[in-house]
Structures are given as C-alpha cells and as structure tokens.
Amino acid sequence: MKAIETKQLTKKFKTKTAVNAIDLSVEEGELFALLGVNGAGKTTTIRMLTCLSVPTSGEAFVKGHSVTGEKAEIKRLIGISPQDTAVADNLTIRENLAFMAKVYGFDKEKADKRVNEMIEMFNFGEVENSRAKTLSGGWKRKLSIAMAIIGEPELLFLDEPTLGLDVLARRELWRSISKLKGKITIVLTTHYMEEAEELSDRIAVMINGKIAATGTLAELETLTGKTGLEDAFVAIAEGDAEK
Amino acid sequence: MNRISAFTSRNIKELLRDPLSYIFCLGFPILMLMIMSVVNSSIPPESGMTVFRIDNLSGGIAMFGQTFIMLFTALTVSKDRSGSFLVRMYATPMTSSDFTGGYILPMLLIALAQAVITFAASFVISLITGVSLSPAGMLLSLLTLIPSAVLFIGFGLLFGTLFNDKAAPGLCSIIISLGSFLGNVFFDADHTGGIMLTICRCTPFYYCTKTARSAMALDFSAENFVIPIVIVICSAAVIGFIATFAFRAKMRADLS
Numbered sequence: 001m002k003a004i005e006t007k008q009l010t011k012k013f014k015t016k017t018a019v020n021a022i023d024l025s026v027e028e029g030e031l032f033a034l035l036g037v038n039g040a041g042k043t044t045t046i047r048m049l050t051c052l053s054v055p056t057s058g059e060a061f062v063k064g065h066s067v068t069g070e071k072a073e074i075k076r077l078i079g080i081s082p083q084d085t086a087v088a089d090n091l092t093i094r095e096n097l098a099f100m101a102k103v104y105g106f107d108k109e110k111a112d113k114r115v116n117e118m119i120e121m122f123n124f125g126e127v128e129n130s131r132a133k134t135l136s137g138g139w140k141r142k143l144s145i146a147m148a149i150i151g152e153p154e155l156l157f158l159d160e161p162t163l164g165l166d167v168l169a170r171r172e173l174w175r176s177i178s179k180l181k182g183k184i185t186i187v188l189t190t191h192y193m194e195e196a197e198e199l200s201d202r203i204a205v206m207i208n209g210k211i212a213a214t215g216t217l218a219e220l221e222t223l224t225g226k227t228g229l230e231d232a233f234v235a236i237a238e239g240d241a242e243k
Numbered sequence: 244m245n246r247i248s249a250f251t252s253r254n255i256k257e258l259l260r261d262p263l264s265y266i267f268c269l270g271f272p273i274l275m276l277m278i279m280s281v282v283n284s285s286i287p288p289e290s291g292m293t294v295f296r297i298d299n300l301s302g303g304i305a306m307f308g309q310t311f312i313m314l315f316t317a318l319t320v321s322k323d324r325s326g327s328f329l330v331r332m333y334a335t336p337m338t339s340s341d342f343t344g345g346y347i348l349p350m351l352l353i354a355l356a357q358a359v360i361t362f363a364a365s366f367v368i369s370l371i372t373g374v375s376l377s378p379a380g381m382l383l384s385l386l387t388l389i390p391s392a393v394l395f396i397g398f399g400l401l402f403g404t405l406f407n408d409k410a411a412p413g414l415c416s417i418i419i420s421l422g423s424f425l426g427n428v429f430f431d432a433d434h435t436g437g438i439m440l441t442i443c444r445c446t447p448f449y450y451c452t453k454t455a456r457s458a459m460a461l462d463f464s465a466e467n468f469v470i471p472i473v474i475v476i477c478s479a480a481v482i483g484f485i486a487t488f489a490f491r492a493k494m495r496a497d498l499s
Binding site (some may be wrong): 078 | 248249260327328330335495
C-alpha cells in the first residue's frame, strides 16, 4: 500500500487555483520533499493531506484512507509540524510533550515513556524544564517536531521546518530529521534547495499549483541535463513557465 | 475524556502562569472589595444605603470577578486561534467537544477558586466591620454563582471564537462595563427604580448578582431567588449553546 496517493487533487480559493490536479505517490518509509517557491501550493497540499482543508475536486488517500471520508482514521495515523511553531508557550518542553501524548490517548506510563524517548532523541535534556516561550527558534522547531511524532504516527508532515532558522540551527534540525528517516514516512515542504537535496529520497517540484517534475535528485538532473538541484529546479521552473 | 482532561490541564497551566490572570482574576476583585468597604464606612447609616455593606457587596463582587474570567477565556481562545496551535490540534484526534470542554472546564474551576477567595476575603472584612456573614449563605451563594460563571465563560468562548485577539478583549470590556453597571454591583438599582431598574432587569447580569445576594441572605423566595436563578440558568444555557455552536461552526469553516 502507498503511504500517500493523490488523484487529480485540486484546491481552488474563489478564482485562484492553489493546487491544480496533482497526482502524487509516496512510498512507505521514504522522505518525500515538496519543493517550490512561496505560493507554489505546498502548504495547501499538506493541509489537504492532513484533513485541514477539503479538496475542491480529486481525491487523496493516506495509508488507503480517503481524506474526504475517513478523517478520524487519518488523524490517528499522522503527525504534523506546521509552518509556525505551534507549541503551548507557557508549558515546559516536558509538559508540551506530555500534553500531546495524552491527546493521543496514552496512559500515564506510556506517556512518560514516550516523553523520555523524545527528550533523549532530540537532546532536550538541558532545557526540558524550560518554558517554550523562552526557547530559541531552533529549540522550538525541534519541540514542534517532537510533538508531532510523540503520538507514534505512521506519517509525519513537516511544513517548512527550518524556515527562518540560522544555519547552525538548520543543520541541527536536519540531523534530527535524518534520525527519523526510514523509521517513518515523512513529507516535507521546503523552498530551500539544499534542504531538499540533503534530506529527501524523492523530490516533487511544485510550480504554480502543479507538479512540474518528480524523482530522485539524479532523475531530476538527468531530466534537465543540469547538475545540482538548484540548476535542475530553475530549468524545470523555466520550462514550465515557457509552457 | 482523556483528551478533554489533557486540554483542560494545558489551559489551567497557561492561565496560572500568566501574571495578569492573578492581577485581574484575584487581585482586582479583592481590591474592589476593600475599596467599596471603605466607601461603605463613609456612608452615613441614616441614608439606608446598604449596597456596599459586605453581606451585599460580596455576591456582587464575586459576579464582577467572573467578568474577568470571560476576558481570559476570550484571550485564551482567540490567541490559540490566531497562531498555529489550533491548526496542530485540529490534525489530532481531538473533536470540537474536546476543545469546548477543554476551554470551559478550567475556566469554571478558576471561577470557583476566585469566588472562594472573594468570599474568604469578604469574611475577613466582615470580622473587621462587625457585619455577620453566614457560612451557609456563603456556601450557597458560591453554588448559585456556577450558572453565572458558565454565562460569562460562554461569552468569552463566543468572543474568542468569532474575533481575533485584538478585538475580543475590547468586546469583553463592554460586557465588563455592562455587567458591573447593570448588574447592580456598584449602585443600588432596586432603590433607584424607574427606567434604570427596568434596563437592569433586561440583562442577565442583574439576576446573577441578585441570586448571589439572596443566597447569601438565605432568602429563597420566588421573587428574590427562584425566578432570578431560573433566568440566569436559562441565559447561561443559551449563551453556552451559542458559543459551542459558534466554535463548532468556525472549526468546520477552518477545515473547509
């Protein structure tokens, strides 16, 4: 079974088509990047796949469940780290994690176990009792991702996880995301070429709401005859613009 | 139930760690109790004005304090809505009932704690001023304040749902002003009479104060207690229903 499959998935806002009849297929366990400039439709796609937005037409399936008819089933299978750091500001790291564990229905023993696992995985030890509002941007993003995976999701959606972070915090977050590779299916949106290049198994290039190309970095380079993702992306974008 | 209790716990922590909640929810009502007791001591007994006497004042101030619970409910909901926090929560198994229950319950607990502290302070003032306060009256008054707490929390949930974190506090301040003025807290509407009393009687705030005062005086007559409490319960049910319906509708719209 595919982790994600979309068929002509479309989202329109009045006269604007944000996502235009996209067909996507994401394999289980892979890290799949949606790459595109701001306004390309990446976040809207994620919102539809996480049941936060209803498609105008088309269909999408997450682990075989329809995003329009089986929302409750999907919500039990996914975790999301939104573009803005969505954490409870006055709660500590440990409390934020425990809160999310309870939301996913874990009893106290299981919740404590998962909280300790997250603290170890993301190296929160020195700041676990700091309130979220006192944390740096990098720590907040790591907390946001930890909150997304504490419920043991089968699919993780990361929407622009390193947006606004400095280079050191970005590299640290990449290391955290890399640790999750292979253990869980990850869909990541980004407009940073090096991020998609560093982390992804496969990349879908989104231009103006459409999927302009999909493949591994090598496949995109072969398709465009360019070396490196940035040049390949520009070639795909300009080619799409010419169309 | 697990999700409601998790969300309740989060909201209580958020509130208790905000210093402003102590100033407005606890400090301000106690300050008003003290100021109005000083005012009462300056009123000549022959005037017959007893609205600021501690046995009358405590119920009114307890109701007035609940208007700040409304403000904090509105702030909590509107802040959650303005950021990405609710977006994250919408993608979890939480339902609209979990959200509304998780917002209402902690505020209700804090409203009760606020009323207990207000009555405790009133008891101390009663010992100083020599006015007797009945412990049974205080306990019953505390219970009659539960429906009015639901009413104000309902207003807070409604404003926090429909308006952003800039507009919601402004709307709450209108209700705070109306509640204190038309709620018969800071002037004696019953003795003023006329059009003013008629206007006060058209609002639920007047009945919130009246039930609390009547319970404090152990006066359970139809006119002073039964009819007012029925009006308060009905008002709380209507506003509570409208607020939860609005939250559910807004959540559905957010997810469309």
